[in-house]
Amino acid sequence: MITVHHLNNSRSQRILWLLEELGQDYEIKQYQRDAMTNLAPDSLKAIHPLGKSPVIADNGTTVAESGAIVEYLVRKYGRDKLMPPEDSPDFISYLHWLHYAEGSAMLPLMLALYTSRLGDAAAPLRPRIESEIQNHFGYMESALGTRNFFVGDHLTGADIQVTFVLEAAKSRGLLVPFRGLNGYLSRMQSREAYKRGIERGGKYDLG
Numbered sequence: 381m382i383t384v385h386h387l388n389n390s391r392s393q394r395i396l397w398l399l400e401e402l403g404q405d406y407e408i409k410q411y412q413r414d415a416m417t418n419l420a421p422d423s424l425k426a427i428h429p430l431g432k433s434p435v436i437a438d439n440g441t442t443v444a445e446s447g448a449i450v451e452y453l454v455r456k457y458g459r460d461k462l463m464p465p466e467d468s469p470d471f472i473s474y475l476h477w478l479h480y481a482e483g484s485a486m487l488p489l490m491l492a493l494y495t496s497r498l499g500d501a502a503a504p505l506r507p508r509i510e511s512e513i514q515n516h517f518g519y520m521e522s523a524l525g526t527r528n529f530f531v532g533d534h535l536t537g538a539d540i541q542v543t544f545v546l547e548a549a550k551s552r553g554l555l556v557p558f559r560g561l562n563g564y565l566s567r568m569q570s571r572e573a574y575k576r577g578i579e580r581g582g583k584y585d586l587g
């Protein structure tokens with residue numbers, strides 16, 4: 381049985397969605413963010429030293445880091461779903477988007493979040509952060525174009541990784557200029573498996 385260590389309002393929501401897309405049985409262990417600090421409880425450090433979410437346990441194997449979890453679950457349980465064949469031209473593109481989401485696109489969003497707490501002291505950093513947000517979201521918007529998915533003609537794990545980035549941006553009012561990404565996000569959120577993941581995970585509000 382797969383256990384998802386699920387922190388409210390967090391990236392682990394994407395793992396619940398993925399497992400619903402895969403039609404895989406799983407159980408959820410819930411963790412709540414601290415109301416003041418928004419940090420995860422220390423009990424999550426007993427599962428993995430970083431104390432971050434998501435983490436999964438699968439028959440004694442613990443996997444942390446959402447890109448690694450998506451790759452692990454799709455390879456193990458995907459049965460040809462949610463990733464292109466490794467010998468197809470789409471495979472490199474799949475790897476790119478799968479890792480780009482956390483490896484690159486989240487960084488300017490996190491910098492915007494942290495520096496927003498610094499007030500005027502952050503002023504010298506803001507132009508660079510804002511231009512990087514335009515750079516990354518402009519890149520995603522033009523790469524998506526009129527396509528339904530980031531890779532090929534079907535949902536892949538890469539879409540699940542990218543969708544959280546778009547949700548995080550939208551929650552901070554940063555997605556407004558990107559019409560294509562807004563439409564894509566709505567389509568992802570209207571998938572039945574996405575909605576089932578939300579029902580299982582509980583209230584989801586990135587604030």
Ligand SMILES: N[C@@H](CCC(=O)N[C@@H](CS)C(=O)NCC(=O)O)C(=O)O
Nearest residue numbers: 390391419420432433434445446482
């Ligand atoms: N790149 C990591 C990021 C993990 C991460 O920072 N998770 C956040 C939730 S979205 C977390 O656990 N925050 C609580 C904390 O840092 O205490 C991943 O994708 O798994």
